[in-house]
Amino acid sequence: MLMYNKKKILIIIPFLIAIALVLFVYSLKITADKRFAEGNYQLASAQYSKALKSYNTAKSLWPFISNDPTFQRNRELVQSFFDDLKNSPAVTVFLKSTATQEDINSLMENIKQMDGVKDVKFISKDEALRRYKEKNKNDELLLELVTADILPESIEIYTIDMPSIEQQNAFNSLRQNSTIIERAIQSSFRY
Structure with a gap:
């Protein structure tokens, strides 16, 4: 009976680890999506430095977000704005x-x-x-x-x-x- 329980536990542990890993990865994606949405709001509100920070946070949490064409366009827009500023006189x-x-x-x-x-x-x-x-x-x-x-x-x-x-x-x-x-x-x- 004890042997049977050990086998069950040995089978369940990897399954629980896999579920925890999936939930962790999913929470990263959800958080990245929230940062992306915040960045879009900040971009629309002309809060460019906050938008860039939100986009960079989203990308660091979920690198695959870079494949989203809207994310790419908005992040490049804000980044080019800052590049232009850095090249303009103070x-x-x-x-x-x-x-x-x-x-x-x-x-x-x-x-x-x-x-x-x-x-x-x-x-x-x-x-x-x-x-x-x-x-x-x-x-x-x-x-x-x-x-x-x-x-x-x-x-x-x-x-x-x-x-x-x-x-x-x-x-x-x-x-x-x-x-x-x-x-x-x-x-x-x-x-």
Whole structure:
């Protein structure tokens, strides 16, 4: 009788382990689906960083979710948004028309010395016009109205990450003490 019970137990244990494993895997899939749904809601609500985090969590829980075309499209959309942000300036500084090349070079060197600055680019009037034409190539009226003379020279500041309060304070101090900065515009959304 005892031998019969041991055989039963030996047969039942692998079966119970298999059931527990199936339930565990199923719970991972359900959780991944929930994170995917959260990501879709966050994407629709323009909460891009939260959406990307939800999509990445879903993918880590259930790698097969990557086969879902909607998941692929939405995750790629959010990822490309962040890639574009990383390649766009955190701050654009518009210069006064009286700025000399020496003043501009000095300002650029001071900005390069600031913590968290990845790159600094000077944008000439001609480059500004080229970009303007590219952006508005389908609107003849806008193209006719603008010439290089009316566009200001500028400096684009690229940062490693979202500028900290200390970095913003350092830049604000630099901006207030500069005689060649007309206006500075910080990107409204950073990663």
